[in-house]
Amino acid sequence: MNSLTTKKLKKSLVSTEFFVLVLIVLLAVFIEMQSGLFFTNNNLVDLLRSMIVPSIFALCAYLGFISTGPDVSFPLIAALSSYIATQFVVITGFQGSIAIVFLVAIAVGLVLGSINGFIIAKYNFPSLIVTLGTSTIFSGILLGAFEASRMELPATMADFGRQSLLAVTNAKAGIGSSLPMTFLIFVGLYIIVYFVLNHTMAGRGVFAVGGDETSAERAGFNVKLIRFGVFTVSGAIAAIAGVCYTVESLYYLPTEFAGEEMIVIAAVILGGTRLMGGVGTLKGTILGTLLITIVTNSLILVGIPVYWQKFFIGAIIIIGTAISVIQSHNLFKSKKSKDSKGLQNSEVVINETAQKQ
Amino acid sequence: MSENILSVKGVHKSFGGVHALKGVDLTIKKGEVHCLAGENGCGKSTIIKVISGVHKPDSGEVELNGKKYTSITPSEAIEAGVQIIYQDFSVFPNLTVMENLAINKALASKKKFINKKEFRRIAEEAVNKINFKVDLDALVEDLPVADKQLIAISRALLADAKLIIMDEPTTTLTKTEVKRLFEIIEDLKEQGVTILFVSHKLDEVYEICDSITIFRNGENVLSCQVSEMDDEKFAYYMTGRKFDSQNIKQNAKAGDSILEVKNLSAPGFDNVNFNLRKGEVLGISGQLGSGRTELSLALFGLLKPYEGSIVVDGKEVNITSPAKAQELGIALVPEDRLTEGLFLSQSIKRNINVTKLDELSSKLGVMNITALTDESKGWVKNIGVKTKDHEYPVQTLSGGNQQKVVLARWLATNPNVLILNAPTVGVDIGAKHDIHTLLRNLANEGRGIIVVSDDVKELVDVCDRVMVMQQGKIINEIASGDLNADMLSQYI
Numbered sequence: 001m002n003s004l005t006t007k008k009l010k011k012s013l014v015s016t017e018f019f020v021l022v023l024i025v026l027l028a029v030f031i032e033m034q035s036g037l038f039f040t041n042n043n044l045v046d047l048l049r050s051m052i053v054p055s056i057f058a059l060c061a062y063l064g065f066i067s068t069g070p071d072v073s074f075p076l077i078a079a080l081s082s083y084i085a086t087q088f089v090v091i092t093g094f095q096g097s098i099a100i101v102f103l104v105a106i107a108v109g110l111v112l113g114s115i116n117g118f119i120i121a122k123y124n125f126p127s128l129i130v131t132l133g134t135s136t137i138f139s140g141i142l143l144g145a146f147e148a149s150r151m152e153l154p155a156t157m158a159d160f161g162r163q164s165l166l167a168v169t170n171a172k173a174g175i176g177s178s179l180p181m182t183f184l185i186f187v188g189l190y191i192i193v194y195f196v197l198n199h200t201m202a203g204r205g206v207f208a209v210g211g212d213e214t215s216a217e218r219a220g221f222n223v224k225l226i227r228f229g230v231f232t233v234s235g236a237i238a239a240i241a242g243v244c245y246t247v248e249s250l251y252y253l254p255t256e257f258a259g260e261e262m263i264v265i266a267a268v269i270l271g272g273t274r275l276m277g278g279v280g281t282l283k284g285t286i287l288g289t290l291l292i293t294i295v296t297n298s299l300i301l302v303g304i305p306v307y308w309q310k311f312f313i314g315a316i317i318i319i320g321t322a323i324s325v326i327q328s329h330n331l332f333k334s335k336k337s338k339d340s341k342g343l344q345n346s347e348v349v350i351n352e353t354a355q356k357q
Numbered sequence: 358m359s360e361n362i363l364s365v366k367g368v369h370k371s372f373g374g375v376h377a378l379k380g381v382d383l384t385i386k387k388g389e390v391h392c393l394a395g396e397n398g399c400g401k402s403t404i405i406k407v408i409s410g411v412h413k414p415d416s417g418e419v420e421l422n423g424k425k426y427t428s429i430t431p432s433e434a435i436e437a438g439v440q441i442i443y444q445d446f447s448v449f450p451n452l453t454v455m456e457n458l459a460i461n462k463a464l465a466s467k468k469k470f471i472n473k474k475e476f477r478r479i480a481e482e483a484v485n486k487i488n489f490k491v492d493l494d495a496l497v498e499d500l501p502v503a504d505k506q507l508i509a510i511s512r513a514l515l516a517d518a519k520l521i522i523m524d525e526p527t528t529t530l531t532k533t534e535v536k537r538l539f540e541i542i543e544d545l546k547e548q549g550v551t552i553l554f555v556s557h558k559l560d561e562v563y564e565i566c567d568s569i570t571i572f573r574n575g576e577n578v579l580s581c582q583v584s585e586m587d588d589e590k591f592a593y594y595m596t597g598r599k600f601d602s603q604n605i606k607q608n609a610k611a612g613d614s615i616l617e618v619k620n621l622s623a624p625g626f627d628n629v630n631f632n633l634r635k636g637e638v639l640g641i642s643g644q645l646g647s648g649r650t651e652l653s654l655a656l657f658g659l660l661k662p663y664e665g666s667i668v669v670d671g672k673e674v675n676i677t678s679p680a681k682a683q684e685l686g687i688a689l690v691p692e693d694r695l696t697e698g699l700f701l702s703q704s705i706k707r708n709i710n711v712t713k714l715d716e717l718s719s720k721l722g723v724m725n726i727t728a729l730t731d732e733s734k735g736w737v738k739n740i741g742v743k744t745k746d747h748e749y750p751v752q753t754l755s756g757g758n759q760q761k762v763v764l765a766r767w768l769a770t771n772p773n774v775l776i777l778n779a780p781t782v783g784v785d786i787g788a789k790h791d792i793h794t795l796l797r798n799l800a801n802e803g804r805g806i807i808v809v810s811d812d813v814k815e816l817v818d819v820c821d822r823v824m825v826m827q828q829g830k831i832i833n834e835i836a837s838g839d840l841n842a843d844m845l846s847q848y849i
């Protein structure tokens with residue numbers, strides 16, 4: 001029992017999530033010491049608020065990675081589906097439930113996502129190329145065919161955006177912050193995705209396909225259907241993120257979305273999700289997103305100018321990646337010695353020298 | 358009831374222009390361990406895939422348990438009790454042992470939700486079938502290869518396997534692991550499971566199999582009891598060639614000393630002395646961890662000795678790096694060609710020339726393409742790499758031919774002393790014989806050759822004398838006249 005707990009402890013000590021958590025704490029303490037403003041109620045609420053959309057986007061990136069590979073199309077799926085949902089409300093003068101607005105967006109997202117899924121699953125093309133292509137097409141449709149531009153939101157949507165779950169005011173500074181209702185959507189989505197991935201055969205299939213496609217096929221998983229499903233669902237999730245973003249900002253701006261993918265992917269990778277598929281946790285995804293959100297949101301509190309944030313994000317990504325590389329390297333070493341072929345390490349040296357020559 | 362569990366008749370299978378199976382028959386009796394042998398590319402994996410329903414045969418029939426199928430589907434094969442242990446084991450590296458064991462069964466029973474308790478119960482049942490001790494919560498990617506294989510085997514047993522087909526199960530295992538696998542096979546046999554064991558190693562066939570079928574070029578050329586088998590017959594039917602291993606040592610003639618090692622000590626070995634002469638092939642053997650590999654590394658400048666001296670061509674030298682070793686005319690062919698040195702996706706030509714680029718380029722570093730082409734063509738021909746063209750990527754070659762490319766690369770540096778670490782591991786008989794002959798020829802040209810190996814037959818066939826190492830010390834030296842497999846085996 002004792003050895004088991006120490007083993008578990010060791011495991012959590014070396015896990016990427018743990019490193020990210022340490023970074024978050026260090027950063028928070030640093031900001032608090034410098035400014036005294038980090039652990040204030042309004043800053044914490046602000047952080048949660050700022051996390052909502054990136055965290056939902058992170059689900060899309062995460063699902064792509066664990067099943068297949070990089071997906072960069074979610075920002076434009078979000079842009080296009082929330083545009084169509086908003087237009088639907090504007091044109092029809094729809095006054096009913098916000099849920100219907102979400103459903104319209106989700107329907108569009110499902111269609112757009114299924115296009116990705118179809119091409120990737122059927123033709124086995126690399127997901128990066130496919131999603132890069134489709135997102136360019138979606139962008140063309142949005143800005144070219146629809147000539148989308150800035151829109152004020154119709155009342156149904158704006159009202160939902162103004163509703164708050166929690167409002168706080170910082171007594172000292174007199175600044176208020178509120179947590180929008182979309183926070184519940186974010187939490188709900190994570191619970192659903194967690195349940196599906198961990199407690200259903202389909203969810204385990206996603207990991208199986210990402211871990212070893214051939215093995216999955218031999219075991220009897222429908223690899224193509226799983227990939228198709230993942231990208232289709234991911235389209236729906238992106239659409240939800242799109243509507244959340246739109247209602248939170250109280251207007252629609254088509255150009256706000258593109259470019260978001262890089263930072264989201266960085267957050268997901270930082271959280272320990274593997275580029276080659278099959279490995280990654282939702283916990284890590286959340287932590288990675290939180291870290292990046294703190295950097296973009298709170299560094300300003302210590303007077304670090306906005307353009308330096310990019311510098312910090314870049315640095316954190318490189319450090320984060322370096323940590324996981326070092327870890328897998330260590331793992332590699334210990335694995336080799338477990339095989340009691342202690343010599344292999346020295347033989348790796350031969351290989352390296354042979355290549356240098 | 359028929360006494361044959363499997364009977365394949367007249368199966369043809371082509372892939373595009375490649376006629377992989379040319380009307381093969383294969384009959385396996387219930388309860389036996391049957392070996393399917395043959396050189397790389399002769400169609401072993403293809404027939405397995407026909408039996409398991411992965412490939413549809415162009416013609417011919419498969420009969421399982423007395424039931425005939427013209428083209429069997431994967432699920433029919435599983436229902437009939439056929440389970441395959443693939444060469445790559447078909448496991449999920451990113452999932453736990455428990456999930457790997459239970460997921461197929463859960464999938465087969467069309468479950469929608471995961472029940473962790475049920476999974477654990479299934480997994481425990483599976484590992485208990487072969488008495489396999491493993492942490493069910495460990496990730497499979499963290500396990501050694503042998504354990505991955507055992508996972509595949511216990512998973513197969515869960516599906517009520519009646520015929521387990523193992524595709525070259527021993528290639529990636531250490532000796533102890535092979536022993537354990539054989540114990541499990543014996544145990545399965547006792548439980549009434551029939552085994553089709555694919556291998557091209559004769560000693561394994563003797564040890565574990567009851568009968569054998571040999572394929573050559575997509576045809577079955579021999580089926581018999583293992584008791585009727587011998588080395589010569591095995592090699593002949595596998596390759597269609599007759600080998601005379603006695604003959605290759607005929608012209609052996611040792612000359613002056615070319616490499617002398619005096620009181621050499623380094624991490625891993627202690628106080629080693631030997632003298633290698635021109636024209637001589639010296640074997641160094643011993644178990645894993647006996648110091649044999651370290652010794653070869655020290656001679657190539659990859660391990661720093663803390664005591665003793667090395668004399669090359671009469672001059673005492675200090676080999677501080679591989680570059681220095683090469684300068685002195687020493688080359689080392691590393692053990693694992695796949696991870697150590699071959700660029701699999703690159704052409705044979707590039708792989709051969711990689712050690713020669715400096716020499717065959719102008720001062721400014723521009724490559725002399727004609728010279729490079731000539732060089733590589735020459736080697737492909739000289740050492741008999743079987744390929745249509747030296748521009749083909751190395752991965753299109755069989756294991757033996759890949760090994761020849763590694764050899765060619767180092768030979769291209771024209772070494773006086775050539776050290777080879779396990780030169781024919783995973784190489785089939787024909788290519789093995791070719792490589793041995795090549796080594797003898799190189800020795801006859803006046804080079805000194807060191808073969809580090811634990812393959813007894815190889816040492817006997819190719820070496821003039823063999824030093825046996827144990828725990829970092831040379832414990833015995835056996836000279837040519839006394840060299841035979843039985844006495845060498847005692848030490849290894």
Ligand SMILES: Nc1ncnc2c1ncn2[C@@H]1O[C@H](COP(=O)(O)OP(=O)(O)O)[C@@H](O)[C@H]1O
Nearest residue numbers: 372375377395396397398399400401402403404
């Ligand atoms: N899927 C495939 N497509 C094309 N050629 C194949 C395929 N599978 C096997 N072959 C060819 O069929 C021949 C037999 O291969 P295989 O059965 O794998 O041999 P082995 O006896 O080494 O297992 C080889 O020439 C191989 O290149």
Ligand SMILES: [Mg+2]
Nearest residue numbers: 401402403524
């Ligand atoms: Mg094969």
